[in-house]
Structures are given as structure tokens and as C-alpha cells.
Amino acid sequence: MSVLVDIGHRLGDFAIDAHFESAGRLTALFGPSGSGKTTLINMIAGLIRPDQGRIEVDGRVLADTGAGIFVPRHKRRIGMVFQDARLFPHMSVMSNLRYGRWFTPAAERYADMDSVVELLGIGPLLGRRPAKLSGGEKQRVAIGRALLASPRLLLMDEPLASLDEARKAEILPYIERLRDETKIPIVYVSHSVGEVARLASDVVMLAQGKVIASGPTEAVMQRLDLLPAEERGEGGAVLDTKVLRHDETFGMTVLGSAAGEIRVPRLEMKPGAPVRIRIRARDVMIATEKPTGLSALNILPGTIVAISPGEGPTVEIGIDCDGATVLARITEQSRQALKLRLGDKVFAVVKTVSFDRANTGAGLPLEVDG
Amino acid sequence: MTWLLDLTPDEWNAVRLSIKVATAAMLASLPPGIAIALLLARGKFWGKTLLNGLVHLPLILPPVVTGYLLLLTFGRRGPAGAFLAEHFGIVFSFRWTGAALACGVMGFPLMVRAIRLSIEAVDRKMEAAAGTLGANPLWVFGTITLPLILPGLIAGAILSFAKAMGEFGATITFVSNIPNETQTLPTAIYTFTQVPGGDEGALRLTLISIIISMAALVASEVLARRVGRRMDIE
Numbered sequence: 227m228s229v230l231v232d233i234g235h236r237l238g239d240f241a242i243d244a245h246f247e248s249a250g251r252l253t254a255l256f257g258p259s260g261s262g263k264t265t266l267i268n269m270i271a272g273l274i275r276p277d278q279g280r281i282e283v284d285g286r287v288l289a290d291t292g293a294g295i296f297v298p299r300h301k302r303r304i305g306m307v308f309q310d311a312r313l314f315p316h317m318s319v320m321s322n323l324r325y326g327r328w329f330t331p332a333a334e335r336y337a338d339m340d341s342v343v344e345l346l347g348i349g350p351l352l353g354r355r356p357a358k359l360s361g362g363e364k365q366r367v368a369i370g371r372a373l374l375a376s377p378r379l380l381l382m383d384e385p386l387a388s389l390d391e392a393r394k395a396e397i398l399p400y401i402e403r404l405r406d407e408t409k410i411p412i413v414y415v416s417h418s419v420g421e422v423a424r425l426a427s428d429v430v431m432l433a434q435g436k437v438i439a440s441g442p443t444e445a446v447m448q449r450l451d452l453l454p455a456e457e458r459g460e461g462g463a464v465l466d467t468k469v470l471r472h473d474e475t476f477g478m479t480v481l482g483s484a485a486g487e488i489r490v491p492r493l494e495m496k497p498g499a500p501v502r503i504r505i506r507a508r509d510v511m512i513a514t515e516k517p518t519g520l521s522a523l524n525i526l527p528g529t530i531v532a533i534s535p536g537e538g539p540t541v542e543i544g545i546d547c548d549g550a551t552v553l554a555r556i557t558e559q560s561r562q563a564l565k566l567r568l569g570d571k572v573f574a575v576v577k578t579v580s581f582d583r584a585n586t587g588a589g590l591p592l593e594v595d596g
Numbered sequence: 597m598t599w600l601l602d603l604t605p606d607e608w609n610a611v612r613l614s615i616k617v618a619t620a621a622m623l624a625s626l627p628p629g630i631a632i633a634l635l636l637a638r639g640k641f642w643g644k645t646l647l648n649g650l651v652h653l654p655l656i657l658p659p660v661v662t663g664y665l666l667l668l669t670f671g672r673r674g675p676a677g678a679f680l681a682e683h684f685g686i687v688f689s690f691r692w693t694g695a696a697l698a699c700g701v702m703g704f705p706l707m708v709r710a711i712r713l714s715i716e717a718v719d720r721k722m723e724a725a726a727g728t729l730g731a732n733p734l735w736v737f738g739t740i741t742l743p744l745i746l747p748g749l750i751a752g753a754i755l756s757f758a759k760a761m762g763e764f765g766a767t768i769t770f771v772s773n774i775p776n777e778t779q780t781l782p783t784a785i786y787t788f789t790q791v792p793g794g795d796e797g798a799l800r801l802t803l804i805s806i807i808i809s810m811a812a813l814v815a816s817e818v819l820a821r822r823v824g825r826r827m828d829i830e
Contacts, residue, residue: 273724273728298732300731300732300736302728303730305728305729306725308721308725310721312719312721312724314722314726314740316743316744325726325739326729326730328731329729329731371729372728375729375730
């Protein structure tokens with residue numbers, strides 16, 4: 227499965243000139259508001275006709291201005307989850323869910339009601355009207371409605387942006403399940419480092435209508451300099467880890483990563499479960515010798531592989547810890563005091579309490595998981 | 597109250613005919629009413645202002661003028677009238693169908709206005725969402741747009757019905773005032789007021805006219821509220 231987008235488009239003063247290709251499970255279109263993410267996704271869905279260019283999904287040409295091809299939206303079989311849910315107000319939740327099924331040729335229907343309802347936990351909502359749902363519930367129903375049309379590709383346009391933190395935390399695990407338990411490729415628009423780091427397998431980073439970086443999440447998210455200013459504080463290394471064991475005495479979970487063991491506050495997940503964590507660069511300290519008499523629990527040995535100037539008085543330092551790169555943001559003054567140079571052996575120090583729901587894949591509660 | 601129902605056969609006919617004419621006028625204007633409202637609300641074409649003016653013409657012209665224009669076009673010798681009579685056997689002049697045509701035309705601007713407003717209020721993003729789910733434009737219209745504008749449709753239909761119940765000028769000009777054929781409630785009341793001792797009959801028909809109009813209004817309120825509740829637009 228692959229998505230290919232090669233688009234030139236003008237909207238008043240704003241020009242989009244984007245080219246990218248992705249074959250990931252969940253590709254994030256990431257960038258600040260006004261970078262053209264939503265316009266691009268609307269073009270893939272067929273809601274906006276590009277001025278010029280080409281869009282392909284799985285080798286099927288959906289738009290090619292050169293050849294005069296523009297497949298109308300209802301023939302694309304591309305599901306879309308909108309930021310504002312857009313449930314049909316005159317239908318029950320059940321009828322909303324069934325809507326797309328009608329229009330899918332029987333031979334191409336792969337989604338079935340029971341498993342989608344189970345996947346999204348929307349069983350108790352089926353008889354209700356959309357007006358009687360909370361924001362989080364609406365969004366889950368909207369995801370279910372798109373899935374039940376058995377799409378070839380699922381587009382999600384900032385599905386969490388209009389929700390508060392609690393509702394976001396409620397939906398994220400369902401999107402993770404969607405990514406891990408179904409075969410539908412997903413293109414996910416977001417301006418949040420936290421969401422992208424947690425969900426995406428691949429990232430296409432946009433700024434002012436242009437692609438400024440693309441590739442696997444771990445690699446792209448290393449580029450702290452490319453992050454939008456308001457999200458910079460959230461930037462950091464993305465590590466894929468596994469739950470090793472729980473430390474019941476102190477209420478912690480021990481994760482295994484390439485860089486070594488990492489202790490985080492207790493996660494409600496079973497040993498062996500994969501967890502993706504994001505270590506914010508601002509949460510990482512650097513020591514030139516193995517520190518003693520220090521409260522921080524995570525001390526990861528590694529080698530400095532990158533030093534780049536950050537904003538203001540800061541520098542950003544990449545530390546390779548056995549194949550996993552950890553990023554640290556420290557002041558230039560500290561760098562000079564410690565005489566840090568490329569190739570130096572150092573220790574990255576991370577406090578356990580710097581991990582929270584926002585930067586650990588907090589997962590579903592155990593009872594749902596089982 | 598019994599004297600109210602003690603109507604002569606001619607009076608009964610006027611009541612029946614009025615309801616028949618108003619219902620026919622309302623039902624026949626609905627499809628073109630929806631089409632024109634859609635065009636005006638969504639269309640981008642040259643001459644939109646002209647079409648809008650044309651639709652509103654019956655509202656601003658004296659009804660007699662509208663009736664006379666209908667007589668000229670749809671009368672036996674009128675171009676449209678002659679064509680329809682010859683090819684389809686449809687005759688308007690001095691028939692109840694003509695009364696329905698006159699009433700429909702007079703109520704048309706009111707109906708189009710109500711429907712147009714409700715179409716403009718429809719969130720087009722809903723239609724886009726239905727499109728991504730595989731519905732072609734026709735299905736989108738039938739399953740999303742139409743249900744969402746239902747309150748406006750009901751309001752427009754009732755307005756058209758009420759207008760038809762009270763239409764006088766265009767009807768009497770176009771199809772005259774023939775008992776049992778084209779004599780509706782207003783023209784029957786008019787006839788009563790023109791003869792000595794007709795006061796009682798005029799009063800009876802007036803009261804009946806009020807009752808029917810009120811009933812239509814109440815029915816529309818109830819319907820609109822039920823539709824509204826169904827959609828939780830509170």
C-alpha cells in the first residue's frame with residue numbers, strides 16, 4: 227500500500243507545492259496550522275480539486291491534471307474522519323455507522339459491524355442520536371462510520387484537535403488499536419508532536435505548503451530544528467520500547483529499549499507489550515561521568531553524534547545510546563563548561579517523573595486489553 | 597354550532613373545492629419549488645437575479661395582473677394553453693385545475709423563499725462527509741440534504757397551502773367564479789356579499805375558512821416540532 231502526492235495548488239496568496247510518497251501504516255502529515263496539511267488531505271479525499279499534479283493511492287490514479295483525470299469523491303473509497311466529526315444529525319448512531327456500507331460493492335466490504343463496534347467500544351451508543359454524544363464519543367462513531375465503508379485508505383484530519391486532554395487520552399488508544407489491529411493504511415493530519423510521536427510510523431513534515439522532511443518517525447522527529455516554534459518544547463527522541471516488568475513496590479514500570487532499561491511511572495500494560503515513548507530534549511541532562519548521589523533513575527550511557535545550535539542560548543545534542551538516539555537540549559554555557567565534542571562518551575540522565583500520559587503510550591486499561 | 601355545519605350543497609362544494617385546489621397547488625409546486633430554491637441557493641449562473649425577480653413577481657404584481665397574464669398564456673387561445681390542450685388534453689381555463697394553477701403561482705414565491713432559506717442553512721460539510729462515504733450527489737441530496745431541509749419544506753408547503761386557501765384576485769380573473777367548478781371559499785364569500793341576505797352564508801364560510809387555515813398552521817407547527825425533535829435541534 228502506498229500514497230503518492232505531487233501537487234501544485236494556489237489558494238489566494240498561499241501556494242502549496244508538495245511532493246511525497248509513503249508506504250507506512252500510519253503516515254502523519256505534520257506541521258503548524260496554515261502549512262497546507264488539511265488542503266492536501268482534502269485533495270486526497272477528492273474534496274478539493276488540485277490546480278495541477280497527481281495523486282495515487284496503491285497505484286490507482288485518483289487525480290492527474292495532465293491526463294485530465296479527477297475521480298469524484300464518492301468513487302474513491304477513501305474514508306475520512308473530520309475534526310468536527312460531522313455525524314448526520316437526523317440519523318441514529320447505528321444509521322450513521324451503516325451509511326457507507328450501502329454504497330460499498332458487496333465484494334469489497336471487509337469491515338463488519340460487530341468487530342468495528344467492539345474495536346471502538348461504541349456498543350452502548352448505537353441507539354443514541356449524535357446530539358446526545360460527548361465530543362470523544364462522536365469522534366469514535368465518526369471513525370467507525372468511515373471504517374464501515376471499507377475504505378482503501380483512511381484519512382484523519384486532526385481528529386483530536388477539538389477535544390480536551392481527557393477526551394484525547396480516551397481516543398488515542400483506539401487509534402493505536404486501529405493502526406495495529408486493522409490492515410487499513412492511515413494518513414493522519416496533526417500539529418501535535420505528542421500525537422505524531424505516539425501514533426505515526428512515518429512522518430511528512432510540512433511548512434508553508436512545502437514538504438521539509440519525510441521518512442520514518444524516529445528519524446524525522448530527531449530534527450528538532452524543523453519543529454514549529456510552539457511545539458519545540460515537546461520535541462525529543464522517539465523510542466520504541468517493550469514493557470519488561472512492573473515494579474510494584476514503587477509503582478513504576480520498567481521498559482526495555484536499545485538504550486537500556488528505562489523506568490517510567492506505572493503503565494497499565496502487560497509485560498511484553500510494545501510502548502513508544504518520547505523523551506523530550508528539555509528533560510534530558512548530560513553528565514560526563516556516571517553520576518552518583520543523583521535522584522534521577524534513568525542514566526543511559528552513549529556517544530555524542532550530533533551538536534546543533536538550538537533557539538536562543540541552547541544547543542541540541544544527539545547521543546547515540548547503542549543504536550537509539552536520545553536528544554538533549556542544554557545551554558551553550560553548559561556545553562562549553564563540560565567541553566562537549568562529537569565522539570565524547572557521556573551519560574544521558576532522564577528523570578522518571580518527566581514521563582507522563584502525553585509522552586508514553588499509556589495504553590488501554592488492562593481489563594479492556596484482555 | 598350546528599348552524600355552522602348546516603351548509604347548502606353549493607357551499608359544501610366550495611369548501612371541498614377550496615381544499616382540493618389548495619392541496620393540488622401545494623403538491624404541484626413542491627418539485628419545481630425545491631428545484632428553483634436549489635438553483636437560487638446554490639447555483640452560480642448568469643441571470644440568477646432575473647430568475648429571482650421572476651419568481652417573486654406574483655408577490656409584487658396586483659393579483660388581477662397575474663390572473664390576466666395566466667389567462668393570456670394558459671387560456672384556450674394562449675400559447676401554452678393551446679399546446680397543453682392539444683397534446684396532453686390538459687385544460688386550465690374555467691376549470692378547477694386553472695384555479696389550482698393560479699393559486700400555485702401566487703403561493704410559489706412564499707414556498708421558494710422558505711425552502712431556499714433552509715437550503716442555505718444546510719451545513720455543506722455534511723454533504724461532503726456523505727460523499728466520502730460513497731454517496732453520489734443524488735443520494736447525498738436524498739439522504740442528507742432533503743431530510744435536513746424538511747422543516748423548511750413543511751413551512752413552505754403550509755405557506756403555499758394557506759396562500760391558496762385565501763387566493764382571490766388571480767383565481768377569479770383566470771377561471772372566473774363558477775359554482776361547483778371554480779368557486780372556492782373566497783369567491784363564494786364574495787358572491788354572498790354581493791346578494792341581499794347573504795350575510796349568514798358569508799359568515800359561515802368565513803368561520804370555516806378561519807378553522808381550516810388555523811388547522812393547517814397548527815399541523816405545520818406540530819410537524820415541524822416533531823421533525824426538529826427527531827434531529828435534536830433544540
